Amino acid sequence: xxxxxxxxxxxxxxxxxxxxxxxxxxxxxxxxxxxxxxxxxxxxxxxxxxxxxxxxxxxxxxxxxxxxxxxxxxxxxxxxxxxxxxxxxxxxxxxxxxxxxxxxxxxxxxxxxxxxxxxxxxxxxxxxxxxxxxxxxxxxxxxxxxxxxxxxxxxxxxxxxxxxxxxxxxxxxxxxxxxxxxxxxxxxxxxxxxxxxxxxxxxxxxxxxxxxxxxxxxxxxxxxxxxxxxxxxxxxxxxxxxxxxxxxxxxxxxxxxxxxxxxxxxxxxxxxxxxxxxxxxxxxxxxxx
Amino acid sequence: xxxxxxxxxxxxxxxxxxxxxxxxxxxxxxxxxxxxxxxxxxxxxxxxxxxxxxxxxxxxxxxxxxxxxxxxxxxxxxxxxxxxxxxxxxxxxxxxxxxxxxxxxxxxxxxxxxxxxxxxxxxxxxxxxxxxxxxxxxxxxxxxxxxxxxxxxxxxxxxxxxxxxxxxxxxxxxxxxxxxxxxxxxxxxxxxxxxxxxxxxxxxxxxxxxxxxxxxxxxxxxxxxxxxxxxxxxxxxxxxxxxxxxxxxxxxxxxxxxxxxxxxxxxxxxxxxxxxxxxxxxx
Numbered sequence: 086x087x088x089x090x091x092x093x094x095x096x097x098x099x100x101x102x103x104x105x106x107x108x109x110x111x112x113x114x115x116x117x118x119x120x121x122x123x124x125x126x127x128x129x130x131x132x133x134x135x136x137x138x139x140x141x142x143x144x145x146x147x148x149x150x151x152x153x154x155x156x157x158x159x160x161x162x163x164x165x166x167x168x169x170x171x172x173x174x175x176x177x178x179x180x181x182x183x184x185x186x187x188x189x190x191x192x193x194x195x196x197x198x199x200x201x202x203x204x205x206x207x208x209x210x211x212x213x214x215x216x217x218x219x220x221x222x223x224x225x226x227x228x229x230x231x232x233x234x235x236x237x238x239x240x241x242x243x244x245x246x247x248x249x250x251x252x253x254x255x256x257x258x259x260x261x262x263x264x265x266x267x268x269x270x271x272x273x274x275x276x277x278x279x280x281x282x283x284x285x286x287x288x289x290x291x292x293x294x295x296x297x298x299x300x301x302x303x304x305x306x307x308x309x310x311x312x313x314x315x316x317x318x319x320x321x322x323x324x325x326x327x328x329x330x331x332x333x334x335x336x337x338x339x340x341x342x343x344x345x346x347x348x349x350x351x352x353x354x355x356x357x358x359x360x361x362x363x364x365x366x367x368x369x370x371x372x373x374x
Numbered sequence: 375x376x377x378x379x380x381x382x383x384x385x386x387x388x389x390x391x392x393x394x395x396x397x398x399x400x401x402x403x404x405x406x407x408x409x410x411x412x413x414x415x416x417x418x419x420x421x422x423x424x425x426x427x428x429x430x431x432x433x434x435x436x437x438x439x440x441x442x443x444x445x446x447x448x449x450x451x452x453x454x455x456x457x458x459x460x461x462x463x464x465x466x467x468x469x470x471x472x473x474x475x476x477x478x479x480x481x482x483x484x485x486x487x488x489x490x491x492x493x494x495x496x497x498x499x500x501x502x503x504x505x506x507x508x509x510x511x512x513x514x515x516x517x518x519x520x521x522x523x524x525x526x527x528x529x530x531x532x533x534x535x536x537x538x539x540x541x542x543x544x545x546x547x548x549x550x551x552x553x554x555x556x557x558x559x560x561x562x563x564x565x566x567x568x569x570x571x572x573x574x575x576x577x578x579x580x581x582x583x584x585x586x587x588x589x590x591x592x593x594x595x596x597x598x599x600x601x602x603x604x605x606x607x608x609x610x611x612x613x614x615x616x617x618x619x620x621x622x623x624x625x626x627x628x629x630x631x632x633x634x635x636x637x638x639x640x641x642x643x644x645x646x647x648x649x650x651x652x653x654x655x656x657x
Binding site: 091092097098102103106111112182183185187188191193194195196197200215217218251256259260312315319334335339348 | 388396403468494505606631
Protein backbone atom coordinates (compact mmCIF):
# COMPACT_ATOMS: atom_id res chain seq x y z
CA UNK A 86 0.00 0.00 0.00
CA UNK A 87 1.71 3.18 -1.08
CA UNK A 88 1.48 6.47 0.72
CA UNK A 89 -0.62 8.35 -1.81
CA UNK A 90 -3.15 5.57 -1.94
CA UNK A 91 -3.37 5.50 1.82
CA UNK A 92 -4.08 9.21 2.04
CA UNK A 93 -7.05 8.77 -0.26
CA UNK A 94 -8.39 6.04 2.00
CA UNK A 95 -7.87 8.20 5.05
CA UNK A 96 -9.77 11.04 3.41
CA UNK A 97 -12.61 8.71 2.46
CA UNK A 98 -12.93 7.19 5.92
CA UNK A 99 -12.44 10.24 8.10
CA UNK A 100 -13.54 13.02 5.76
CA UNK A 101 -17.33 12.69 6.09
CA UNK A 102 -17.20 12.68 9.90
CA UNK A 103 -14.91 15.68 9.85
CA UNK A 104 -17.32 17.55 7.62
CA UNK A 105 -20.28 16.85 9.93
CA UNK A 106 -18.34 17.75 13.05
CA UNK A 107 -17.14 21.02 11.61
CA UNK A 108 -20.43 21.99 10.04
CA UNK A 109 -22.75 20.97 12.88
CA UNK A 110 -20.67 21.52 16.00
CA UNK A 111 -17.45 23.44 15.58
CA UNK A 112 -18.44 26.25 13.26
CA UNK A 113 -21.88 26.98 14.81
CA UNK A 114 -20.41 27.08 18.32
CA UNK A 115 -17.95 29.76 17.30
CA UNK A 116 -20.65 31.62 15.41
CA UNK A 117 -22.95 31.50 18.45
CA UNK A 118 -20.25 33.05 20.60
CA UNK A 119 -20.01 35.90 18.09
CA UNK A 120 -23.81 36.27 17.92
CA UNK A 121 -23.97 36.53 21.69
CA UNK A 122 -22.30 39.95 21.41
CA UNK A 123 -24.74 41.15 18.73
CA UNK A 124 -28.27 42.55 18.88
CA UNK A 125 -31.48 40.56 18.43
CA UNK A 126 -31.18 40.53 14.64
CA UNK A 127 -27.43 39.84 14.66
CA UNK A 128 -26.76 43.19 12.98
CA UNK A 129 -24.92 45.45 15.40
CA UNK A 130 -22.37 44.81 18.09
CA UNK A 131 -23.82 45.40 21.56
CA UNK A 132 -20.93 44.39 23.81
CA UNK A 133 -21.89 42.58 26.99
CA UNK A 134 -25.52 43.66 26.95
CA UNK A 135 -26.88 40.16 26.37
CA UNK A 136 -24.71 38.74 29.13
CA UNK A 137 -25.84 41.43 31.52
CA UNK A 138 -29.36 40.37 30.68
CA UNK A 139 -28.47 36.70 31.13
CA UNK A 140 -27.10 37.30 34.62
CA UNK A 141 -29.45 39.95 35.97
CA UNK A 142 -32.92 39.58 34.46
CA UNK A 143 -35.57 38.22 36.76
CA UNK A 144 -36.53 35.28 34.56
CA UNK A 145 -32.91 34.21 34.16
CA UNK A 146 -32.32 34.42 37.90
CA UNK A 147 -35.35 32.20 38.42
CA UNK A 148 -33.92 29.79 35.87
CA UNK A 149 -30.55 29.75 37.65
CA UNK A 150 -32.22 29.10 40.98
CA UNK A 151 -34.26 26.25 39.49
CA UNK A 152 -31.28 24.71 37.72
CA UNK A 153 -29.40 24.80 41.00
CA UNK A 154 -32.31 23.09 42.73
CA UNK A 155 -32.42 20.52 39.92
CA UNK A 156 -28.68 20.05 40.21
CA UNK A 157 -28.77 19.22 43.91
CA UNK A 158 -32.01 17.26 44.20
CA UNK A 159 -31.82 15.45 40.87
CA UNK A 160 -28.18 14.41 41.23
CA UNK A 161 -28.54 13.26 44.83
CA UNK A 162 -31.81 11.53 43.98
CA UNK A 163 -30.68 9.62 40.91
CA UNK A 164 -27.25 8.64 42.19
CA UNK A 165 -28.50 7.88 45.71
CA UNK A 166 -31.49 5.81 44.67
CA UNK A 167 -29.46 4.17 41.91
CA UNK A 168 -26.81 3.15 44.44
CA UNK A 169 -29.37 1.84 46.92
CA UNK A 170 -31.11 -0.21 44.23
CA UNK A 171 -27.82 -1.52 42.83
CA UNK A 172 -26.79 -2.84 46.24
CA UNK A 173 -30.20 -4.09 47.40
CA UNK A 174 -31.19 -5.75 44.13
CA UNK A 175 -28.03 -7.86 44.32
CA UNK A 176 -29.51 -9.67 47.34
CA UNK A 177 -32.83 -10.81 45.89
CA UNK A 178 -33.94 -13.60 43.56
CA UNK A 179 -35.99 -11.40 41.21
CA UNK A 180 -33.10 -9.03 40.57
CA UNK A 181 -33.58 -8.91 36.81
CA UNK A 182 -37.28 -8.11 37.02
CA UNK A 183 -36.72 -5.41 39.62
CA UNK A 184 -33.96 -3.79 37.58
CA UNK A 185 -35.97 -3.97 34.36
CA UNK A 186 -38.83 -2.07 35.96
CA UNK A 187 -36.61 0.63 37.41
CA UNK A 188 -34.71 0.91 34.14
CA UNK A 189 -37.78 0.99 31.87
CA UNK A 190 -38.56 4.74 32.02
CA UNK A 191 -35.12 5.32 30.47
CA UNK A 192 -36.45 3.93 27.18
CA UNK A 193 -39.39 6.29 26.75
CA UNK A 194 -39.26 9.91 25.71
CA UNK A 195 -39.24 12.77 28.20
CA UNK A 196 -42.37 14.01 26.47
CA UNK A 197 -44.12 10.69 27.10
CA UNK A 198 -42.88 10.67 30.69
CA UNK A 199 -44.10 14.25 31.04
CA UNK A 200 -47.61 13.25 30.04
CA UNK A 201 -47.52 10.22 32.34
CA UNK A 202 -46.66 12.41 35.32
CA UNK A 203 -48.87 15.31 34.41
CA UNK A 204 -51.70 12.84 34.80
CA UNK A 205 -50.35 11.64 38.16
CA UNK A 206 -50.20 15.27 39.35
CA UNK A 207 -53.68 16.09 38.02
CA UNK A 208 -55.62 18.48 40.23
CA UNK A 209 -59.36 18.80 40.70
CA UNK A 210 -60.91 21.16 43.24
CA UNK A 211 -61.77 19.70 46.67
CA UNK A 212 -65.13 17.93 46.73
CA UNK A 213 -64.87 16.67 43.14
CA UNK A 214 -63.59 13.13 42.64
CA UNK A 215 -59.86 13.21 41.92
CA UNK A 216 -58.48 11.50 38.82
CA UNK A 217 -54.81 12.11 39.64
CA UNK A 218 -53.58 9.40 41.97
CA UNK A 219 -51.39 11.65 44.08
CA UNK A 220 -54.26 13.95 45.02
CA UNK A 221 -56.52 10.93 45.55
CA UNK A 222 -54.04 9.69 48.16
CA UNK A 223 -54.06 13.12 49.84
CA UNK A 224 -57.86 13.15 49.89
CA UNK A 225 -57.90 9.62 51.28
CA UNK A 226 -55.88 10.86 54.23
CA UNK A 227 -58.27 13.76 54.71
CA UNK A 228 -56.04 16.48 53.23
CA UNK A 229 -56.94 18.98 50.51
CA UNK A 230 -55.76 18.23 46.99
CA UNK A 231 -52.69 20.19 45.86
CA UNK A 232 -51.90 21.90 42.59
CA UNK A 233 -48.60 20.05 42.30
CA UNK A 234 -47.48 21.81 39.15
CA UNK A 235 -48.77 25.24 40.13
CA UNK A 236 -47.64 25.85 43.70
CA UNK A 237 -44.18 27.35 43.51
CA UNK A 238 -41.40 27.56 44.04
CA UNK A 239 -40.79 24.35 45.97
CA UNK A 240 -43.66 22.00 45.26
CA UNK A 241 -43.87 22.39 41.49
CA UNK A 242 -40.12 22.33 40.94
CA UNK A 243 -39.66 19.26 43.11
CA UNK A 244 -42.59 17.64 41.30
CA UNK A 245 -40.82 18.21 37.97
CA UNK A 246 -37.48 17.06 39.36
CA UNK A 247 -39.05 13.83 40.54
CA UNK A 248 -40.05 13.05 36.95
CA UNK A 249 -36.38 13.40 36.02
CA UNK A 250 -35.40 11.11 38.88
CA UNK A 251 -37.99 8.57 37.76
CA UNK A 252 -36.41 8.52 34.31
CA UNK A 253 -32.70 8.52 35.18
CA UNK A 254 -32.41 6.41 38.34
CA UNK A 255 -32.35 3.25 36.22
CA UNK A 256 -29.38 4.55 34.26
CA UNK A 257 -27.40 5.19 37.44
CA UNK A 258 -28.47 1.85 38.86
CA UNK A 259 -27.21 -0.10 35.84
CA UNK A 260 -23.76 1.46 35.91
CA UNK A 261 -23.42 1.36 39.68
CA UNK A 262 -24.63 -2.22 39.75
CA UNK A 263 -21.90 -3.28 37.32
CA UNK A 264 -19.32 -1.59 39.55
CA UNK A 265 -20.80 -3.15 42.68
CA UNK A 266 -20.66 -6.62 41.20
CA UNK A 267 -17.00 -6.00 40.43
CA UNK A 268 -16.10 -5.70 44.12
CA UNK A 269 -14.59 -9.02 45.26
CA UNK A 270 -17.16 -10.76 47.44
CA UNK A 271 -14.39 -12.13 49.68
CA UNK A 272 -13.62 -8.58 50.73
CA UNK A 273 -17.12 -8.10 52.11
CA UNK A 274 -17.23 -11.59 53.59
CA UNK A 275 -13.94 -10.94 55.36
CA UNK A 276 -15.42 -7.77 56.78
CA UNK A 277 -18.47 -9.63 58.03
CA UNK A 278 -16.38 -12.36 59.60
CA UNK A 279 -14.42 -9.67 61.41
CA UNK A 280 -17.71 -8.50 62.91
CA UNK A 281 -18.41 -5.43 60.81
CA UNK A 282 -22.08 -4.58 60.45
CA UNK A 283 -23.69 -3.85 57.06
CA UNK A 284 -23.35 -0.09 57.47
CA UNK A 285 -19.65 -0.37 58.23
CA UNK A 286 -19.20 -2.61 55.21
CA UNK A 287 -21.01 -0.08 53.06
CA UNK A 288 -19.02 2.81 54.50
CA UNK A 289 -15.55 1.23 54.49
CA UNK A 290 -15.59 -1.34 51.71
CA UNK A 291 -18.35 -0.67 49.17
CA UNK A 292 -18.18 3.12 49.04
CA UNK A 293 -14.37 3.40 48.63
CA UNK A 294 -14.32 0.73 45.90
CA UNK A 295 -17.09 2.46 43.97
CA UNK A 296 -15.86 6.00 44.49
CA UNK A 297 -14.70 6.66 40.94
CA UNK A 298 -17.78 5.12 39.31
CA UNK A 299 -20.05 7.16 41.55
CA UNK A 300 -18.14 10.27 40.53
CA UNK A 301 -18.50 9.46 36.82
CA UNK A 302 -22.23 8.82 37.19
CA UNK A 303 -22.73 11.98 39.24
CA UNK A 304 -20.93 14.16 36.68
CA UNK A 305 -22.98 12.60 33.89
CA UNK A 306 -26.12 13.50 35.83
CA UNK A 307 -24.87 17.04 36.45
CA UNK A 308 -24.28 17.57 32.75
CA UNK A 309 -27.74 16.14 32.03
CA UNK A 310 -29.47 18.29 34.52
CA UNK A 311 -27.93 21.50 33.29
CA UNK A 312 -29.36 20.78 29.84
CA UNK A 313 -32.79 19.71 31.09
CA UNK A 314 -35.49 20.93 28.72
CA UNK A 315 -38.22 18.52 27.61
CA UNK A 316 -39.78 17.77 30.99
CA UNK A 317 -40.28 21.43 31.80
CA UNK A 318 -41.37 22.27 28.26
CA UNK A 319 -44.12 19.65 28.27
CA UNK A 320 -45.33 19.84 31.85
CA UNK A 321 -45.38 23.56 32.68
CA UNK A 322 -43.65 25.33 29.78
CA UNK A 323 -41.74 27.23 32.42
CA UNK A 324 -44.86 28.79 33.92
CA UNK A 325 -45.43 29.28 37.66
CA UNK A 326 -41.71 29.87 38.27
CA UNK A 327 -40.42 26.58 36.84
CA UNK A 328 -38.23 28.04 34.10
CA UNK A 329 -34.81 26.45 33.50
CA UNK A 330 -31.86 27.74 31.45
CA UNK A 331 -32.47 25.58 28.36
CA UNK A 332 -36.12 26.66 28.25
CA UNK A 333 -35.14 30.31 28.50
CA UNK A 334 -32.83 29.82 25.53
CA UNK A 335 -35.62 28.22 23.49
CA UNK A 336 -38.07 30.99 24.37
CA UNK A 337 -35.64 33.77 23.51
CA UNK A 338 -34.94 32.06 20.21
CA UNK A 339 -38.46 31.20 19.06
CA UNK A 340 -40.91 33.23 21.09
CA UNK A 341 -39.08 36.54 21.30
CA UNK A 342 -36.84 36.05 18.25
CA UNK A 343 -33.94 37.58 20.13
CA UNK A 344 -30.92 35.76 18.72
CA UNK A 345 -28.45 37.83 20.73
CA UNK A 346 -29.94 36.90 24.08
CA UNK A 347 -30.57 33.30 23.03
CA UNK A 348 -26.91 32.95 22.00
CA UNK A 349 -25.67 34.46 25.24
CA UNK A 350 -27.80 32.02 27.25
CA UNK A 351 -26.44 29.12 25.18
CA UNK A 352 -22.88 30.26 25.91
CA UNK A 353 -23.67 30.50 29.63
CA UNK A 354 -25.02 26.96 29.52
CA UNK A 355 -21.84 25.83 27.79
CA UNK A 356 -19.63 27.53 30.39
CA UNK A 357 -21.57 25.86 33.19
CA UNK A 358 -21.06 22.41 31.67
CA UNK A 359 -17.31 22.72 31.06
CA UNK A 360 -16.13 22.34 34.69
CA UNK A 361 -18.07 19.10 35.09
CA UNK A 362 -16.54 17.63 31.96
CA UNK A 363 -13.02 18.77 32.83
CA UNK A 364 -13.38 17.10 36.22
CA UNK A 365 -14.34 13.89 34.45
CA UNK A 366 -11.42 14.00 32.03
CA UNK A 367 -8.97 14.81 34.81
CA UNK A 368 -10.10 11.84 36.83
CA UNK A 369 -9.88 9.52 33.84
CA UNK A 370 -6.34 10.70 33.18
CA UNK A 371 -5.49 10.27 36.84
CA UNK A 372 -6.70 6.69 36.71
CA UNK A 373 -4.68 5.91 33.62
CA UNK A 374 -1.37 6.95 35.10
CA UNK B 375 -31.72 -17.84 61.75
CA UNK B 376 -34.69 -15.81 63.00
CA UNK B 377 -32.29 -12.90 63.40
CA UNK B 378 -32.04 -12.79 59.63
CA UNK B 379 -35.73 -12.90 58.77
CA UNK B 380 -36.58 -9.31 59.65
CA UNK B 381 -33.90 -7.73 57.43
CA UNK B 382 -35.05 -10.01 54.59
CA UNK B 383 -38.62 -8.78 54.97
CA UNK B 384 -37.54 -5.15 55.07
CA UNK B 385 -35.31 -5.69 52.03
CA UNK B 386 -38.18 -7.13 50.02
CA UNK B 387 -40.64 -4.48 51.15
CA UNK B 388 -38.25 -1.71 50.10
CA UNK B 389 -37.57 -3.23 46.70
CA UNK B 390 -41.17 -4.09 45.95
CA UNK B 391 -42.18 -0.60 47.06
CA UNK B 392 -39.66 0.84 44.62
CA UNK B 393 -40.89 -1.37 41.80
CA UNK B 394 -44.45 -0.37 42.60
CA UNK B 395 -43.75 3.37 42.49
CA UNK B 396 -41.74 3.00 39.29
CA UNK B 397 -44.33 0.87 37.53
CA UNK B 398 -47.55 2.51 38.70
CA UNK B 399 -47.41 5.66 36.52
CA UNK B 400 -47.10 3.69 33.29
CA UNK B 401 -49.80 1.26 34.38
CA UNK B 402 -52.17 4.16 35.12
CA UNK B 403 -51.46 5.62 31.71
CA UNK B 404 -52.12 2.33 29.94
CA UNK B 405 -55.41 1.67 31.77
CA UNK B 406 -56.66 5.22 31.25
CA UNK B 407 -55.93 5.07 27.55
CA UNK B 408 -58.48 2.24 27.21
CA UNK B 409 -61.26 3.88 29.25
CA UNK B 410 -64.15 5.88 27.74
CA UNK B 411 -63.92 9.69 27.90
CA UNK B 412 -66.68 10.31 30.42
CA UNK B 413 -65.28 7.71 32.83
CA UNK B 414 -61.74 9.08 32.59
CA UNK B 415 -62.83 12.58 33.49
CA UNK B 416 -65.08 11.57 36.37
CA UNK B 417 -63.37 8.67 38.15
CA UNK B 418 -59.79 7.59 38.84
CA UNK B 419 -58.26 4.82 36.71
CA UNK B 420 -57.75 2.68 39.81
CA UNK B 421 -61.54 2.24 40.06
CA UNK B 422 -61.31 -0.34 37.25
CA UNK B 423 -59.98 -2.72 39.89
CA UNK B 424 -63.39 -2.66 41.58
CA UNK B 425 -64.55 -4.98 38.83
CA UNK B 426 -61.41 -6.05 37.03
CA UNK B 427 -63.12 -8.64 34.86
CA UNK B 428 -65.73 -6.32 33.41
CA UNK B 429 -64.16 -5.91 29.99
CA UNK B 430 -66.97 -3.70 28.72
CA UNK B 431 -65.49 -0.82 30.70
CA UNK B 432 -62.66 -0.67 28.18
CA UNK B 433 -62.66 0.75 24.68
CA UNK B 434 -60.23 1.32 21.82
CA UNK B 435 -62.12 4.41 20.69
CA UNK B 436 -59.46 6.79 22.11
CA UNK B 437 -56.77 5.21 19.98
CA UNK B 438 -58.90 5.44 16.88
CA UNK B 439 -59.50 9.11 17.54
CA UNK B 440 -55.91 10.20 18.23
CA UNK B 441 -54.54 8.17 15.35
CA UNK B 442 -56.93 9.79 12.89
CA UNK B 443 -58.01 13.19 14.15
CA UNK B 444 -55.06 13.72 16.44
CA UNK B 445 -52.64 13.05 13.59
CA UNK B 446 -50.73 10.43 15.57
CA UNK B 447 -50.63 7.95 12.68
CA UNK B 448 -48.86 10.46 10.42
CA UNK B 449 -46.58 11.35 13.31
CA UNK B 450 -45.84 7.67 13.85
CA UNK B 451 -44.79 7.28 10.24
CA UNK B 452 -42.69 10.47 10.47
CA UNK B 453 -40.96 9.24 13.61
CA UNK B 454 -39.97 6.07 11.79
CA UNK B 455 -38.63 7.94 8.79
CA UNK B 456 -36.72 10.37 10.98
CA UNK B 457 -35.34 7.70 13.31
CA UNK B 458 -34.21 5.34 10.56
CA UNK B 459 -32.31 7.99 8.62
CA UNK B 460 -31.13 9.58 11.84
CA UNK B 461 -29.66 6.24 12.91
CA UNK B 462 -28.20 4.71 9.77
CA UNK B 463 -26.36 7.79 8.51
CA UNK B 464 -24.54 8.66 11.75
CA UNK B 465 -23.67 5.05 12.54
CA UNK B 466 -22.23 4.55 9.05
CA UNK B 467 -20.27 7.79 9.12
CA UNK B 468 -19.02 7.01 12.62
CA UNK B 469 -17.98 3.48 11.67
CA UNK B 470 -15.87 4.81 8.80
CA UNK B 471 -14.31 7.49 10.94
CA UNK B 472 -13.67 5.25 13.92
CA UNK B 473 -11.97 2.70 11.68
CA UNK B 474 -9.87 5.35 9.97
CA UNK B 475 -8.85 6.92 13.26
CA UNK B 476 -8.02 3.71 15.06
CA UNK B 477 -6.68 1.46 12.30
CA UNK B 478 -5.14 3.66 9.61
CA UNK B 479 -1.90 5.20 10.73
CA UNK B 480 -1.59 8.77 9.62
CA UNK B 481 -0.29 12.01 10.97
CA UNK B 482 -2.70 14.03 13.08
CA UNK B 483 -5.16 11.26 13.79
CA UNK B 484 -4.78 11.75 17.53
CA UNK B 485 -5.56 15.41 17.10
CA UNK B 486 -8.64 14.76 14.95
CA UNK B 487 -9.92 12.17 17.38
CA UNK B 488 -9.32 14.59 20.25
CA UNK B 489 -11.30 17.32 18.51
CA UNK B 490 -14.22 15.01 17.79
CA UNK B 491 -14.36 13.73 21.34
CA UNK B 492 -13.97 17.16 22.90
CA UNK B 493 -17.08 18.28 21.02
CA UNK B 494 -19.06 15.96 23.28
CA UNK B 495 -19.09 18.88 25.69
CA UNK B 496 -20.92 21.23 23.37
CA UNK B 497 -24.55 21.58 24.36
CA UNK B 498 -26.75 21.47 21.26
CA UNK B 499 -28.06 24.91 22.18
CA UNK B 500 -24.73 26.31 21.07
CA UNK B 501 -25.43 25.25 17.49
CA UNK B 502 -29.11 25.97 16.84
CA UNK B 503 -29.14 29.55 15.64
CA UNK B 504 -26.30 29.43 13.07
CA UNK B 505 -27.49 26.12 11.63
CA UNK B 506 -31.08 27.26 11.48
CA UNK B 507 -29.95 30.34 9.56
CA UNK B 508 -28.13 28.17 7.03
CA UNK B 509 -31.06 25.75 6.86
CA UNK B 510 -33.43 28.58 6.08
CA UNK B 511 -31.33 29.72 3.12
CA UNK B 512 -30.87 26.14 1.88
CA UNK B 513 -34.57 25.31 2.40
CA UNK B 514 -33.57 22.47 4.68
CA UNK B 515 -35.74 23.46 7.63
CA UNK B 516 -38.93 21.46 7.79
CA UNK B 517 -37.43 18.54 5.85
CA UNK B 518 -36.54 15.01 6.90
CA UNK B 519 -33.14 15.34 5.26
CA UNK B 520 -32.31 18.40 7.36
CA UNK B 521 -33.18 16.53 10.52
CA UNK B 522 -31.22 13.40 9.49
CA UNK B 523 -28.11 15.43 8.85
CA UNK B 524 -28.48 17.33 12.11
CA UNK B 525 -28.82 14.09 14.07
CA UNK B 526 -25.75 12.82 12.25
CA UNK B 527 -23.70 15.79 13.35
CA UNK B 528 -24.98 15.66 16.90
CA UNK B 529 -24.68 11.90 17.30
CA UNK B 530 -21.18 11.57 15.85
CA UNK B 531 -18.93 12.40 18.83
CA UNK B 532 -20.48 9.71 21.00
CA UNK B 533 -20.71 7.19 18.16
CA UNK B 534 -17.09 7.71 17.12
CA UNK B 535 -15.98 7.48 20.74
CA UNK B 536 -17.78 4.18 21.27
CA UNK B 537 -16.68 2.51 18.03
CA UNK B 538 -13.13 3.84 18.27
CA UNK B 539 -12.78 2.20 21.68
CA UNK B 540 -14.09 -1.00 20.23
CA UNK B 541 -11.90 -1.09 17.12
CA UNK B 542 -8.89 -0.31 19.23
CA UNK B 543 -9.57 -3.26 21.49
CA UNK B 544 -9.26 -5.66 18.54
CA UNK B 545 -5.85 -7.38 18.32
CA UNK B 546 -3.35 -5.79 15.90
CA UNK B 547 -2.15 -9.18 14.61
CA UNK B 548 -5.53 -9.81 13.08
CA UNK B 549 -5.24 -6.77 10.84
CA UNK B 550 -1.58 -7.29 10.01
CA UNK B 551 -2.30 -10.85 8.93
CA UNK B 552 -5.06 -9.66 6.62
CA UNK B 553 -2.83 -7.03 5.01
CA UNK B 554 -0.04 -9.55 4.55
CA UNK B 555 -2.54 -11.79 2.76
CA UNK B 556 -3.03 -8.93 0.34
CA UNK B 557 -6.38 -7.60 1.55
CA UNK B 558 -7.18 -4.02 0.67
CA UNK B 559 -8.14 -1.45 3.27
CA UNK B 560 -11.74 -1.67 2.15
CA UNK B 561 -11.79 -5.46 2.47
CA UNK B 562 -10.28 -5.28 5.93
CA UNK B 563 -12.92 -2.77 6.98
CA UNK B 564 -15.86 -4.48 5.37
CA UNK B 565 -14.98 -8.14 5.84
CA UNK B 566 -13.06 -8.02 9.10
CA UNK B 567 -13.67 -4.96 11.24
CA UNK B 568 -17.40 -4.60 10.64
CA UNK B 569 -18.42 -8.22 11.24
CA UNK B 570 -16.34 -8.29 14.42
CA UNK B 571 -18.01 -5.19 15.74
CA UNK B 572 -21.61 -6.33 15.36
CA UNK B 573 -22.26 -6.29 19.13
CA UNK B 574 -20.89 -2.76 19.46
CA UNK B 575 -22.76 -1.63 16.36
CA UNK B 576 -25.98 -3.15 17.69
CA UNK B 577 -25.69 -1.25 20.95
CA UNK B 578 -24.95 1.94 19.09
CA UNK B 579 -27.84 1.50 16.66
CA UNK B 580 -30.29 0.92 19.51
CA UNK B 581 -28.98 3.93 21.36
CA UNK B 582 -29.07 6.27 18.44
CA UNK B 583 -32.49 5.03 17.32
CA UNK B 584 -34.01 5.62 20.75
CA UNK B 585 -32.28 8.96 21.06
CA UNK B 586 -33.69 10.17 17.75
CA UNK B 587 -37.10 8.58 18.33
CA UNK B 588 -37.39 10.27 21.72
CA UNK B 589 -35.91 13.59 20.69
CA UNK B 590 -38.08 16.65 20.98
CA UNK B 591 -35.69 19.60 21.01
CA UNK B 592 -33.85 19.05 17.72
CA UNK B 593 -37.15 18.40 15.92
CA UNK B 594 -38.71 21.53 17.43
CA UNK B 595 -35.84 23.66 16.22
CA UNK B 596 -35.43 22.38 12.66
CA UNK B 597 -38.97 21.32 11.82
CA UNK B 598 -40.50 24.44 13.34
CA UNK B 599 -44.15 24.81 12.43
CA UNK B 600 -44.19 22.19 9.67
CA UNK B 601 -46.93 19.94 11.02
CA UNK B 602 -46.92 17.30 8.28
CA UNK B 603 -43.35 16.22 9.10
CA UNK B 604 -43.64 16.39 12.91
CA UNK B 605 -42.59 13.24 14.82
CA UNK B 606 -44.54 11.71 17.70
CA UNK B 607 -42.81 13.70 20.43
CA UNK B 608 -43.67 17.00 18.76
CA UNK B 609 -47.22 15.97 18.00
CA UNK B 610 -47.73 14.72 21.54
CA UNK B 611 -46.40 17.89 23.10
CA UNK B 612 -48.69 20.02 20.96
CA UNK B 613 -51.63 17.78 21.91
CA UNK B 614 -50.82 18.50 25.56
CA UNK B 615 -51.60 22.11 24.71
CA UNK B 616 -54.66 21.55 22.55
CA UNK B 617 -56.30 18.61 24.36
CA UNK B 618 -55.70 20.07 27.83
CA UNK B 619 -57.81 17.96 30.13
CA UNK B 620 -58.86 15.30 27.59
CA UNK B 621 -56.89 12.67 29.39
CA UNK B 622 -58.45 9.75 27.53
CA UNK B 623 -56.84 11.10 24.36
CA UNK B 624 -53.58 12.31 25.87
CA UNK B 625 -52.89 8.99 27.55
CA UNK B 626 -53.49 6.98 24.38
CA UNK B 627 -51.36 9.40 22.36
CA UNK B 628 -48.58 9.10 24.96
CA UNK B 629 -48.77 5.34 24.87
CA UNK B 630 -48.52 5.31 21.09
CA UNK B 631 -45.30 7.30 21.38
CA UNK B 632 -43.96 4.82 23.94
CA UNK B 633 -44.78 1.54 22.22
CA UNK B 634 -41.75 1.26 19.96
CA UNK B 635 -39.16 2.20 22.62
CA UNK B 636 -40.77 -0.23 25.07
CA UNK B 637 -40.67 -3.09 22.56
CA UNK B 638 -37.03 -2.32 21.78
CA UNK B 639 -36.23 -2.04 25.45
CA UNK B 640 -37.77 -5.33 26.49
CA UNK B 641 -36.48 -7.34 23.54
CA UNK B 642 -32.97 -5.88 23.34
CA UNK B 643 -32.29 -4.86 26.92
CA UNK B 644 -28.95 -6.66 26.91
CA UNK B 645 -27.53 -4.49 24.12
CA UNK B 646 -29.01 -1.43 25.71
CA UNK B 647 -27.25 -2.10 29.00
CA UNK B 648 -24.02 -2.94 27.24
CA UNK B 649 -24.14 0.33 25.34
CA UNK B 650 -24.64 2.31 28.52
CA UNK B 651 -21.75 0.57 30.20
CA UNK B 652 -19.46 1.05 27.20
CA UNK B 653 -20.40 4.69 26.83
CA UNK B 654 -20.14 6.03 30.30
CA UNK B 655 -17.55 4.01 32.12
CA UNK B 656 -14.07 3.77 30.82
CA UNK B 657 -13.02 0.23 29.94
